[in-house]
Amino acid sequence: MMDKTYILEENLLERYVLGELNAEEEHQIEVALNKFPELKDELSSIEANIESMTFENAIQPASKVKSQLLHSISNRKTEVIPIQNHSSKNPYLVAASIAALFLMSSIFLYSKWNTSQEQIRIVERQNYELNKKLDKLQKDNEKTQALFTSINNPDTEKYVLKGNALMPEAKLISYVNDKEKSVIVNTAYLPDLDNEHDYQMWADVNGEMINMGIIDTNQEMLAMTYIDYSESLNITIEPSGGSDHPTVSKLITNIYLK
Protein backbone atom coordinates (compact mmCIF):
# COMPACT_ATOMS: atom_id res chain seq x y z
CA MET A 1 0.00 0.00 0.00
CA MET A 2 1.11 3.56 -0.73
CA ASP A 3 2.49 5.62 2.09
CA LYS A 4 0.49 8.73 3.00
CA THR A 5 3.54 11.01 2.99
CA TYR A 6 4.66 9.62 -0.36
CA ILE A 7 1.25 10.35 -1.85
CA LEU A 8 1.36 13.93 -0.62
CA GLU A 9 5.02 14.52 -1.54
CA GLU A 10 4.54 13.22 -5.06
CA ASN A 11 1.33 15.24 -5.62
CA LEU A 12 -0.32 11.94 -6.43
CA LEU A 13 -3.77 13.13 -5.32
CA GLU A 14 -3.55 16.03 -7.70
CA ARG A 15 -2.44 13.78 -10.52
CA TYR A 16 -5.23 11.36 -9.55
CA VAL A 17 -7.74 14.18 -9.98
CA LEU A 18 -6.23 15.07 -13.36
CA GLY A 19 -6.49 11.43 -14.49
CA GLU A 20 -2.74 11.14 -15.06
CA LEU A 21 -2.25 7.94 -13.07
CA ASN A 22 -2.43 4.43 -14.46
CA ALA A 23 -5.13 1.99 -13.32
CA GLU A 24 -2.90 0.32 -10.73
CA GLU A 25 -1.84 3.64 -9.18
CA GLU A 26 -5.45 4.84 -9.20
CA HIS A 27 -6.52 1.73 -7.37
CA GLN A 28 -3.79 2.22 -4.74
CA ILE A 29 -4.83 5.83 -4.25
CA GLU A 30 -8.45 4.75 -3.77
CA VAL A 31 -7.37 2.21 -1.16
CA ALA A 32 -5.36 4.92 0.66
CA LEU A 33 -8.26 7.38 0.44
CA ASN A 34 -10.54 4.89 2.18
CA LYS A 35 -7.96 4.37 4.91
CA PHE A 36 -6.88 7.94 5.67
CA PRO A 37 -9.64 10.54 6.07
CA GLU A 38 -7.05 13.34 5.92
CA LEU A 39 -6.20 12.28 2.36
CA LYS A 40 -9.88 12.52 1.51
CA ASP A 41 -9.90 16.08 2.88
CA GLU A 42 -6.85 16.89 0.80
CA LEU A 43 -8.55 15.47 -2.28
CA SER A 44 -11.67 17.55 -1.63
CA SER A 45 -9.49 20.62 -1.26
CA ILE A 46 -7.78 19.96 -4.59
CA GLU A 47 -11.15 19.46 -6.25
CA ALA A 48 -12.43 22.69 -4.74
CA ASN A 49 -9.29 24.52 -5.91
CA ILE A 50 -9.72 23.28 -9.47
CA GLU A 51 -13.35 24.27 -9.45
CA SER A 52 -12.69 27.74 -8.04
CA MET A 53 -9.72 28.31 -10.33
CA THR A 54 -11.50 27.32 -13.49
CA PHE A 55 -14.66 29.21 -12.51
CA GLU A 56 -12.60 32.34 -12.03
CA ASN A 57 -11.19 31.84 -15.48
CA ALA A 58 -14.40 30.80 -17.17
CA ILE A 59 -15.02 31.99 -20.73
CA GLN A 60 -18.56 31.97 -22.06
CA PRO A 61 -18.75 29.77 -25.16
CA ALA A 62 -20.88 30.75 -28.17
CA SER A 63 -24.57 29.97 -27.58
CA LYS A 64 -24.69 27.80 -30.71
CA VAL A 65 -22.64 25.14 -28.86
CA LYS A 66 -25.50 24.46 -26.45
CA SER A 67 -28.17 24.38 -29.14
CA GLN A 68 -26.03 22.01 -31.22
CA LEU A 69 -25.47 19.84 -28.18
CA LEU A 70 -29.19 19.60 -27.34
CA HIS A 71 -30.00 19.00 -30.99
CA SER A 72 -27.52 16.15 -31.30
CA ILE A 73 -28.83 14.61 -28.07
CA SER A 74 -32.37 14.64 -29.48
CA ASN A 75 -31.04 12.79 -32.50
CA ARG A 76 -29.24 10.31 -30.35
CA LYS A 77 -32.08 9.90 -27.91
CA THR A 78 -33.61 7.09 -29.94
CA GLU A 79 -30.31 5.26 -29.77
CA VAL A 80 -29.69 5.93 -26.12
CA ILE A 81 -32.99 5.17 -24.38
CA PRO A 82 -33.34 1.60 -25.65
CA ILE A 83 -29.97 0.76 -24.12
CA GLN A 84 -31.40 1.43 -20.67
CA ASN A 85 -34.54 -0.56 -21.35
CA HIS A 86 -32.52 -3.41 -22.76
CA SER A 87 -30.49 -3.81 -19.65
CA SER A 88 -33.43 -5.42 -17.83
CA LYS A 89 -34.32 -7.64 -20.77
CA ASN A 90 -30.77 -8.54 -21.61
CA PRO A 91 -30.39 -11.57 -19.33
CA TYR A 92 -33.56 -13.07 -20.86
CA LEU A 93 -32.42 -12.23 -24.38
CA VAL A 94 -29.06 -13.80 -23.73
CA ALA A 95 -30.69 -16.82 -22.12
CA ALA A 96 -33.15 -17.10 -25.01
CA SER A 97 -30.33 -16.86 -27.55
CA ILE A 98 -28.34 -19.52 -25.77
CA ALA A 99 -31.42 -21.74 -25.53
CA ALA A 100 -32.14 -21.21 -29.23
CA LEU A 101 -28.55 -22.00 -30.15
CA PHE A 102 -28.67 -25.06 -27.94
CA LEU A 103 -31.94 -26.22 -29.49
CA MET A 104 -30.67 -25.65 -33.03
CA SER A 105 -27.43 -27.48 -32.41
CA SER A 106 -29.36 -30.30 -30.70
CA ILE A 107 -31.66 -30.67 -33.71
CA PHE A 108 -28.68 -30.59 -36.02
CA LEU A 109 -26.81 -33.19 -34.00
CA TYR A 110 -29.94 -35.36 -33.65
CA SER A 111 -30.48 -35.36 -37.43
CA LYS A 112 -26.77 -36.07 -37.90
CA TRP A 113 -27.06 -38.92 -35.45
CA ASN A 114 -30.14 -40.28 -37.22
CA THR A 115 -28.40 -40.15 -40.60
CA SER A 116 -25.39 -41.89 -39.14
CA GLN A 117 -27.60 -44.58 -37.60
CA GLU A 118 -29.33 -45.10 -40.96
CA GLN A 119 -25.96 -45.34 -42.71
CA ILE A 120 -24.74 -47.83 -40.15
CA ARG A 121 -27.89 -49.94 -40.73
CA ILE A 122 -27.30 -49.89 -44.51
CA VAL A 123 -23.68 -50.83 -44.10
CA GLU A 124 -24.60 -53.60 -41.67
CA ARG A 125 -27.16 -54.98 -44.13
CA GLN A 126 -24.67 -54.84 -47.01
CA ASN A 127 -22.10 -56.48 -44.81
CA TYR A 128 -24.54 -59.26 -43.97
CA GLU A 129 -25.43 -59.79 -47.64
CA LEU A 130 -21.76 -59.87 -48.60
CA ASN A 131 -21.02 -62.37 -45.86
CA LYS A 132 -23.87 -64.54 -47.05
CA LYS A 133 -22.57 -64.38 -50.62
CA LEU A 134 -19.08 -65.10 -49.40
CA ASP A 135 -20.36 -68.11 -47.44
CA LYS A 136 -22.19 -69.40 -50.50
CA LEU A 137 -19.15 -68.86 -52.69
CA GLN A 138 -16.98 -70.67 -50.20
CA LYS A 139 -19.41 -73.59 -50.06
CA ASP A 140 -19.68 -73.63 -53.84
CA ASN A 141 -15.94 -73.49 -54.10
CA GLU A 142 -15.51 -76.35 -51.64
CA LYS A 143 -18.08 -78.36 -53.52
CA THR A 144 -16.46 -77.63 -56.87
CA GLN A 145 -13.08 -78.48 -55.42
CA ALA A 146 -14.46 -81.74 -54.06
CA LEU A 147 -16.08 -82.53 -57.41
CA PHE A 148 -12.95 -81.58 -59.26
CA THR A 149 -10.83 -83.73 -56.99
CA SER A 150 -13.08 -86.72 -57.40
CA ILE A 151 -13.35 -86.26 -61.18
CA ASN A 152 -9.61 -85.98 -61.53
CA ASN A 153 -9.12 -89.11 -59.48
CA PRO A 154 -7.34 -91.87 -61.49
CA ASP A 155 -9.88 -94.37 -60.10
CA THR A 156 -12.75 -92.36 -61.61
CA GLU A 157 -14.29 -93.65 -64.82
CA LYS A 158 -16.05 -91.27 -67.18
CA TYR A 159 -19.23 -92.41 -68.97
CA VAL A 160 -21.13 -90.36 -71.46
CA LEU A 161 -24.79 -91.34 -71.64
CA LYS A 162 -26.22 -90.42 -75.06
CA GLY A 163 -29.94 -89.98 -75.68
CA ASN A 164 -31.80 -92.68 -77.65
CA ALA A 165 -34.47 -92.10 -80.29
CA LEU A 166 -36.80 -90.72 -77.64
CA MET A 167 -34.43 -87.80 -76.89
CA PRO A 168 -31.39 -87.91 -79.22
CA GLU A 169 -30.10 -84.45 -78.18
CA ALA A 170 -29.73 -85.50 -74.51
CA LYS A 171 -26.29 -86.20 -73.09
CA LEU A 172 -25.15 -86.79 -69.54
CA ILE A 173 -21.57 -87.16 -68.37
CA SER A 174 -21.12 -89.46 -65.38
CA TYR A 175 -18.05 -89.94 -63.23
CA VAL A 176 -18.07 -93.20 -61.29
CA ASN A 177 -15.52 -94.08 -58.65
CA ASP A 178 -15.97 -97.58 -57.32
CA LYS A 179 -13.25 -97.20 -54.74
CA GLU A 180 -14.72 -94.13 -53.15
CA LYS A 181 -18.24 -95.20 -54.04
CA SER A 182 -19.27 -91.98 -55.67
CA VAL A 183 -21.26 -91.00 -58.74
CA ILE A 184 -21.13 -87.46 -60.07
CA VAL A 185 -23.07 -86.27 -63.12
CA ASN A 186 -22.80 -83.24 -65.36
CA THR A 187 -26.29 -82.12 -66.37
CA ALA A 188 -25.23 -79.37 -68.77
CA TYR A 189 -26.32 -81.25 -71.87
CA LEU A 190 -29.72 -82.47 -70.64
CA PRO A 191 -32.62 -80.57 -72.21
CA ASP A 192 -34.95 -78.83 -69.69
CA LEU A 193 -38.19 -80.67 -68.95
CA ASP A 194 -41.62 -79.19 -68.22
CA ASN A 195 -42.55 -78.57 -64.60
CA GLU A 196 -44.46 -81.85 -64.34
CA HIS A 197 -41.52 -84.13 -65.17
CA ASP A 198 -38.05 -84.93 -63.79
CA TYR A 199 -35.11 -87.02 -64.96
CA GLN A 200 -34.45 -89.94 -62.63
CA MET A 201 -31.35 -92.13 -62.54
CA TRP A 202 -31.37 -95.89 -61.91
CA ALA A 203 -28.70 -98.53 -61.26
CA ASP A 204 -29.29 -102.00 -62.71
CA VAL A 205 -28.27 -104.63 -60.14
CA ASN A 206 -29.00 -108.18 -61.27
CA GLY A 207 -31.89 -107.03 -63.41
CA GLU A 208 -33.40 -104.85 -60.72
CA MET A 209 -33.53 -101.04 -61.17
CA ILE A 210 -32.49 -99.27 -58.01
CA ASN A 211 -33.16 -95.55 -57.51
CA MET A 212 -30.05 -93.31 -57.64
CA GLY A 213 -32.00 -90.09 -57.31
CA ILE A 214 -33.65 -87.36 -59.27
CA ILE A 215 -31.37 -85.34 -61.57
CA ASP A 216 -31.72 -81.66 -60.69
CA THR A 217 -31.00 -79.94 -64.02
CA ASN A 218 -30.63 -76.58 -62.19
CA GLN A 219 -27.29 -77.84 -60.89
CA GLU A 220 -24.52 -78.37 -63.37
CA MET A 221 -22.60 -80.89 -61.30
CA LEU A 222 -24.51 -83.24 -59.08
CA ALA A 223 -23.64 -86.18 -56.82
CA MET A 224 -25.95 -89.18 -57.18
CA THR A 225 -26.41 -92.13 -54.83
CA TYR A 226 -23.77 -94.76 -55.43
CA ILE A 227 -25.17 -98.28 -55.75
CA ASP A 228 -22.92 -101.32 -55.24
CA TYR A 229 -22.65 -103.94 -57.99
CA SER A 230 -24.35 -101.75 -60.51
CA GLU A 231 -24.08 -103.10 -64.07
CA SER A 232 -25.49 -100.14 -65.90
CA LEU A 233 -26.69 -96.60 -65.46
CA ASN A 234 -30.15 -95.66 -66.75
CA ILE A 235 -32.12 -92.43 -67.02
CA THR A 236 -35.91 -92.25 -67.32
CA ILE A 237 -38.38 -89.39 -67.45
CA GLU A 238 -40.70 -89.64 -64.47
CA PRO A 239 -43.55 -87.55 -63.13
CA SER A 240 -42.31 -84.63 -61.07
CA GLY A 241 -40.84 -85.80 -57.77
CA GLY A 242 -39.76 -89.16 -59.15
CA SER A 243 -41.13 -92.70 -58.93
CA ASP A 244 -40.35 -95.83 -56.91
CA HIS A 245 -40.09 -97.86 -60.05
CA PRO A 246 -38.83 -96.72 -63.40
CA THR A 247 -41.19 -96.07 -66.27
CA VAL A 248 -39.25 -98.19 -68.76
CA SER A 249 -41.14 -96.82 -71.74
CA LYS A 250 -39.60 -93.46 -70.91
CA LEU A 251 -36.01 -94.64 -70.73
CA ILE A 252 -33.96 -92.13 -72.68
CA THR A 253 -30.44 -93.46 -72.23
CA ASN A 254 -28.36 -96.16 -70.61
CA ILE A 255 -24.75 -97.29 -70.45
CA TYR A 256 -23.04 -100.43 -69.23
CA LEU A 257 -20.34 -99.98 -66.64
CA LYS A 258 -16.93 -101.54 -67.03
Next chain:
Amino acid sequence: MGNDQNLILHLKRRDKKALSSLYDKYAAALYGVIVRMCKDEQAAENLLQDTFLTIWEKSETYDFEKGKFYTWAFRIARNKTLNFLRTPNRLIQTEDLSVYNDRTEAQNNDIDQYKLKGAIAKLEVHHQKAIELVYFNGMTHREAHEEMDVPLGTFKSYIRQALQELRKLYGHTIAFLMILIEVIR
Protein backbone atom coordinates in the same frame (compact mmCIF):
# COMPACT_ATOMS: atom_id res chain seq x y z
CA MET B 1 -23.49 23.56 -5.91
CA GLY B 2 -25.35 21.51 -3.32
CA ASN B 3 -28.19 20.45 -5.61
CA ASP B 4 -25.81 18.79 -8.10
CA GLN B 5 -26.68 15.36 -6.78
CA ASN B 6 -30.33 15.72 -7.74
CA LEU B 7 -29.43 17.06 -11.20
CA ILE B 8 -26.96 14.23 -11.74
CA LEU B 9 -29.53 11.61 -10.74
CA HIS B 10 -31.82 13.10 -13.37
CA LEU B 11 -28.94 13.12 -15.87
CA LYS B 12 -28.33 9.44 -15.20
CA ARG B 13 -32.01 8.88 -16.07
CA ARG B 14 -31.40 10.65 -19.41
CA ASP B 15 -33.24 13.81 -18.44
CA LYS B 16 -32.46 16.40 -21.09
CA LYS B 17 -33.34 19.26 -18.76
CA ALA B 18 -30.74 18.06 -16.26
CA LEU B 19 -28.06 18.15 -18.95
CA SER B 20 -29.18 21.63 -19.95
CA SER B 21 -28.89 22.84 -16.35
CA LEU B 22 -25.48 21.24 -15.86
CA TYR B 23 -24.33 22.83 -19.11
CA ASP B 24 -25.45 26.27 -17.95
CA LYS B 25 -23.59 25.72 -14.73
CA TYR B 26 -20.29 24.28 -15.95
CA ALA B 27 -19.83 24.93 -19.68
CA ALA B 28 -18.08 28.30 -19.27
CA ALA B 29 -15.59 26.99 -16.71
CA LEU B 30 -14.77 23.98 -18.89
CA TYR B 31 -14.62 26.10 -22.02
CA GLY B 32 -12.14 28.39 -20.28
CA VAL B 33 -9.86 25.40 -19.77
CA ILE B 34 -10.39 23.90 -23.25
CA VAL B 35 -9.84 27.10 -25.18
CA ARG B 36 -6.70 27.95 -23.20
CA MET B 37 -5.36 24.47 -23.92
CA CYS B 38 -5.99 24.43 -27.67
CA LYS B 39 -5.94 28.13 -28.52
CA ASP B 40 -8.49 27.56 -31.24
CA GLU B 41 -12.06 28.71 -30.67
CA GLN B 42 -13.56 26.52 -33.39
CA ALA B 43 -11.85 23.42 -32.08
CA ALA B 44 -12.64 24.39 -28.47
CA GLU B 45 -16.36 24.70 -29.26
CA ASN B 46 -16.36 21.25 -30.85
CA LEU B 47 -14.46 19.81 -27.92
CA LEU B 48 -16.87 21.39 -25.44
CA GLN B 49 -19.84 19.91 -27.25
CA ASP B 50 -18.08 16.57 -27.42
CA THR B 51 -17.34 16.76 -23.69
CA PHE B 52 -21.03 17.23 -22.85
CA LEU B 53 -22.04 14.46 -25.24
CA THR B 54 -19.72 12.13 -23.35
CA ILE B 55 -21.14 13.39 -20.03
CA TRP B 56 -24.61 12.56 -21.38
CA GLU B 57 -23.69 9.14 -22.71
CA LYS B 58 -21.43 8.02 -19.87
CA SER B 59 -23.38 9.55 -16.98
CA GLU B 60 -24.11 6.12 -15.53
CA THR B 61 -20.36 5.54 -15.06
CA TYR B 62 -20.00 8.62 -12.85
CA ASP B 63 -19.54 7.53 -9.22
CA PHE B 64 -20.48 9.99 -6.46
CA GLU B 65 -18.08 8.20 -4.11
CA LYS B 66 -15.03 8.87 -6.25
CA GLY B 67 -15.23 12.63 -6.40
CA LYS B 68 -17.17 15.68 -7.44
CA PHE B 69 -19.14 15.75 -10.65
CA TYR B 70 -17.26 18.84 -11.81
CA THR B 71 -13.91 17.06 -11.36
CA TRP B 72 -15.20 14.20 -13.49
CA ALA B 73 -16.39 16.61 -16.19
CA PHE B 74 -13.13 18.57 -16.02
CA ARG B 75 -11.17 15.36 -16.54
CA ILE B 76 -13.27 14.44 -19.59
CA ALA B 77 -12.75 17.90 -21.10
CA ARG B 78 -9.02 17.81 -20.38
CA ASN B 79 -8.53 14.32 -21.84
CA LYS B 80 -10.56 15.13 -24.94
CA THR B 81 -8.52 18.28 -25.55
CA LEU B 82 -5.21 16.47 -24.98
CA ASN B 83 -6.25 13.72 -27.39
CA PHE B 84 -7.17 16.36 -29.93
CA LEU B 85 -3.82 18.15 -29.48
CA ARG B 86 -1.92 14.87 -29.81
CA THR B 87 -3.62 13.81 -33.04
CA PRO B 88 -1.04 13.72 -35.88
CA ASN B 89 -3.38 15.61 -38.26
CA ARG B 90 -3.40 18.48 -35.85
CA LEU B 91 0.40 18.80 -36.18
CA ILE B 92 0.11 18.97 -39.96
CA GLN B 93 -2.66 21.53 -39.80
CA THR B 94 -0.71 23.83 -37.53
CA GLU B 95 2.53 23.10 -39.43
CA ASP B 96 4.22 22.84 -36.10
CA LEU B 97 6.36 19.93 -35.01
CA SER B 98 5.82 20.38 -31.30
CA VAL B 99 2.41 20.42 -29.72
CA TYR B 100 3.74 22.00 -26.56
CA ASN B 101 5.67 24.78 -28.29
CA ASP B 102 2.50 25.45 -30.22
CA ARG B 103 0.55 25.78 -27.02
CA THR B 104 2.95 28.13 -25.24
CA GLU B 105 3.72 30.31 -28.26
CA ALA B 106 0.09 30.73 -29.14
CA GLN B 107 -0.62 31.53 -25.55
CA ASN B 108 1.93 34.35 -25.66
CA ASN B 109 0.17 35.78 -28.69
CA ASP B 110 -3.22 35.75 -27.01
CA ILE B 111 -1.91 36.71 -23.66
CA ASP B 112 -4.61 39.24 -22.91
CA GLN B 113 -7.51 37.11 -24.02
CA TYR B 114 -6.43 34.06 -22.05
CA LYS B 115 -4.74 35.82 -19.15
CA LEU B 116 -5.57 34.08 -15.90
CA LYS B 117 -7.69 35.90 -13.41
CA GLY B 118 -8.75 35.51 -9.82
CA ALA B 119 -6.73 33.85 -7.08
CA ILE B 120 -4.15 32.47 -9.55
CA ALA B 121 -3.23 36.00 -10.54
CA LYS B 122 -2.36 36.65 -6.90
CA LEU B 123 0.10 33.76 -6.74
CA GLU B 124 3.85 34.18 -7.06
CA VAL B 125 4.91 34.10 -10.73
CA HIS B 126 6.54 30.63 -10.66
CA HIS B 127 3.57 29.16 -8.77
CA GLN B 128 1.18 30.75 -11.20
CA LYS B 129 3.14 29.37 -14.15
CA ALA B 130 3.21 25.85 -12.67
CA ILE B 131 -0.56 25.83 -12.10
CA GLU B 132 -1.20 27.30 -15.51
CA LEU B 133 0.88 24.65 -17.31
CA VAL B 134 -0.87 21.82 -15.53
CA TYR B 135 -4.44 23.04 -15.33
CA PHE B 136 -4.80 25.33 -18.31
CA ASN B 137 -2.22 23.91 -20.73
CA GLY B 138 -2.92 20.28 -19.91
CA MET B 139 0.69 19.27 -19.28
CA THR B 140 1.78 16.40 -17.07
CA HIS B 141 4.14 17.23 -14.21
CA ARG B 142 6.99 15.75 -16.23
CA GLU B 143 6.25 17.88 -19.31
CA ALA B 144 5.65 21.00 -17.22
CA HIS B 145 8.91 20.85 -15.26
CA GLU B 146 10.80 20.60 -18.56
CA GLU B 147 8.84 23.55 -19.87
CA MET B 148 9.71 25.60 -16.78
CA ASP B 149 13.27 24.25 -16.85
CA VAL B 150 13.33 23.35 -13.15
CA PRO B 151 14.02 19.95 -11.54
CA LEU B 152 10.96 17.71 -11.20
CA GLY B 153 11.18 17.76 -7.39
CA THR B 154 11.20 21.56 -7.39
CA PHE B 155 8.26 21.63 -9.76
CA LYS B 156 6.29 19.28 -7.53
CA SER B 157 6.87 21.55 -4.56
CA TYR B 158 5.77 24.58 -6.67
CA ILE B 159 2.49 22.82 -7.32
CA ARG B 160 2.07 21.81 -3.68
CA GLN B 161 2.83 25.32 -2.42
CA ALA B 162 0.58 26.89 -5.06
CA LEU B 163 -2.30 24.63 -4.08
CA GLN B 164 -1.84 25.46 -0.41
CA GLU B 165 -1.78 29.14 -1.27
CA LEU B 166 -4.91 28.80 -3.36
CA ARG B 167 -6.62 26.96 -0.56
CA LYS B 168 -5.91 29.87 1.72
CA LEU B 169 -7.17 32.38 -0.83
CA TYR B 170 -10.30 30.37 -1.60
CA GLY B 171 -10.82 29.64 2.08
CA HIS B 172 -11.57 33.34 2.54
CA THR B 173 -13.85 33.35 -0.48
CA ILE B 174 -15.70 30.25 0.66
CA ALA B 175 -16.10 31.72 4.16
CA PHE B 176 -17.37 34.90 2.57
CA LEU B 177 -19.81 32.95 0.38
CA MET B 178 -21.04 30.98 3.37
CA ILE B 179 -21.77 34.21 5.21
CA LEU B 180 -23.47 35.58 2.11
CA ILE B 181 -25.64 32.45 1.79
CA GLU B 182 -26.57 32.69 5.46
CA VAL B 183 -27.49 36.36 5.03
CA ILE B 184 -29.66 35.62 1.98
CA ARG B 185 -31.47 32.90 3.91
